[in-house]
Amino acid sequence: MMVAAPTRITDQSLRQFAGYTMKRAFNAIRADVTAALAPFELRMVTFSALSVIVENPGLRQSQLADALLIERPNIVALVDELVRHGLVEKAKSSTDRRALSLVPTLLGVDSCARATAAVAAHDRRMTAALSSTARTELIEMLKSIERAGEGLQNDGVTTA
Amino acid sequence: MMVAAPTRITDQSLRQFAGYTMKRAFNAIRADVTAALAPFELRMVTFSALSVIVENPGLRQSQLADALLIERPNIVALVDELVRHGLVEKAKSSTDRRALSLVPTLLGVDSCARATAAVAAHDRRMTAALSSTARTELIEMLKSIERAGEGLQNDGVTTA
DNA sequence: TATTGTTATACTCTATAACTATA
DNA sequence: TATAGTTATAGAGTATAACAATA
Numbered sequence: 001m002m003v004a005a006p007t008r009i010t011d012q013s014l015r016q017f018a019g020y021t022m023k024r025a026f027n028a029i030r031a032d033v034t035a036a037l038a039p040f041e042l043r044m045v046t047f048s049a050l051s052v053i054v055e056n057p058g059l060r061q062s063q064l065a066d067a068l069l070i071e072r073p074n075i076v077a078l079v080d081e082l083v084r085h086g087l088v089e090k091a092k093s094s095t096d097r098r099a100l101s102l103v104p105t106l107l108g109v110d111s112c113a114r115a116t117a118a119v120a121a122h123d124r125r126m127t128a129a130l131s132s133t134a135r136t137e138l139i140e141m142l143k144s145i146e147r148a149g150e151g152l153q154n155d156g157v158t159t160a
Numbered sequence: 161m162m163v164a165a166p167t168r169i170t171d172q173s174l175r176q177f178a179g180y181t182m183k184r185a186f187n188a189i190r191a192d193v194t195a196a197l198a199p200f201e202l203r204m205v206t207f208s209a210l211s212v213i214v215e216n217p218g219l220r221q222s223q224l225a226d227a228l229l230i231e232r233p234n235i236v237a238l239v240d241e242l243v244r245h246g247l248v249e250k251a252k253s254s255t256d257r258r259a260l261s262l263v264p265t266l267l268g269v270d271s272c273a274r275a276t277a278a279v280a281a282h283d284r285r286m287t288a289a290l291s292s293t294a295r296t297e298l299i300e301m302l303k304s305i306e307r308a309g310e311g312l313q314n315d316g317v318t319t320a
Numbered sequence: 321t322a323t324t325g326t327t328a329t330a331c332t333c334t335a336t337a338a339c340t341a342t343a
Numbered sequence: 344t345a346t347a348g349t350t351a352t353a354g355a356g357t358a359t360a361a362c363a364a365t366a
Contacts, residue, residue, distance in 0.1 A: 019189040025302040028309020029179040067169040129304040142185040144289040149188020
């Protein structure tokens with residue numbers, strides 16, 4: 001079979017979907033935020049973890065996993081990376097001898113503040129085309145999509 | 161060091177960022193669309209590829225890679241998967257003996273139509289809380305973020 | 321019994337280097 | 344010399360099973 005290639009490629013059918021465009025938008029965000037966090041030796045996921053630890057000092061690893069929707073086994077290396085960089089300490093829980101309490105160090109608190117400022121600048125760059133209210137509405141719409149996903153685990157079986 | 165764990169964990173600081181909430185929203189979308197595509201033996205990326213091939217019959221693999229922002233090496237196994245399922249054929253280009261033209265089969269066109277309907281239903285489920293105009297605005301905002309990313313490869317060096 | 325942290329493991333997704341055959 | 348398809352490979356990111364210590 002012999003066919004000539006079209007000159008201009010379109011993705012019109014996929015563009016009707018919020019999911020497709022969101023994937024492309026998030027790709028752009030990930031690339032930019034990764035660059036923004038590199039000077040702090042933080043990745044997206046380690047920055048998120050550090051932020052939650054600073055905001056909730058003393059939380060257990062399993063609580064961090066729940067908050068960030070990360071499986072417990074994957075938390076171990078992630079927290080160890082923060083410990084290795086001197087940003088977080090693993091303290092023994094006073095109430096449960098199985099558990100570890102995650103506490104930010106002074107360096108961790110400071111790095112988190114500066115990284116948060118860098119990420120805020122990145123986020124403003126990416127949403128520069130949006131008005132302040134539009135940006136707020138975007139975040140609210142994304143939250144509503146996140147919430148929509150929470151009710152769909154059974155996937156149609158219970159919809160009858 | 162002994163610390164008691166907080167009872168309620170928050171991620172308030174991260175919630176100010178469109179990127180963080182978008183990641184969580186997209187996680188929900190990915191889980192739901194993956195389930196929606198499973199009956200067709202399609203993954204997110206193979207569905208996107210099939211859709212572009214049906215919309216642009218005869219395009220070359222490198223054009224498909226450009227359209228979907230996928231590196232050329234990763235296109236090979238992806239297209240082979242569509243060929244194996246009888247949805248796409250690799251035809252020889254009539255103008256360039258190096259190139260392959262990707263053509264959908266009749267089954268491919270039909271499967272694409274039915275999968276597109278399933279994905280449309282999924283997309284409506286996920287955006288059920290949004291009005292029709294709000295949903296359109298969401299997609300436009302996501303496009304503007306995607307566009308913002310295209311200008312930022314150099315990362316601040318040229319901003320001076 | 322159930323839960324916390326952990327190890328080992330595997331699977332997907334994505335990115336890079338280098339080869340071949342053509343242009 | 345550049346490009347199209349390809350191979351091999353490596354690194355993230357993420358998910359599951361199973362274990363020891365403790366509740």
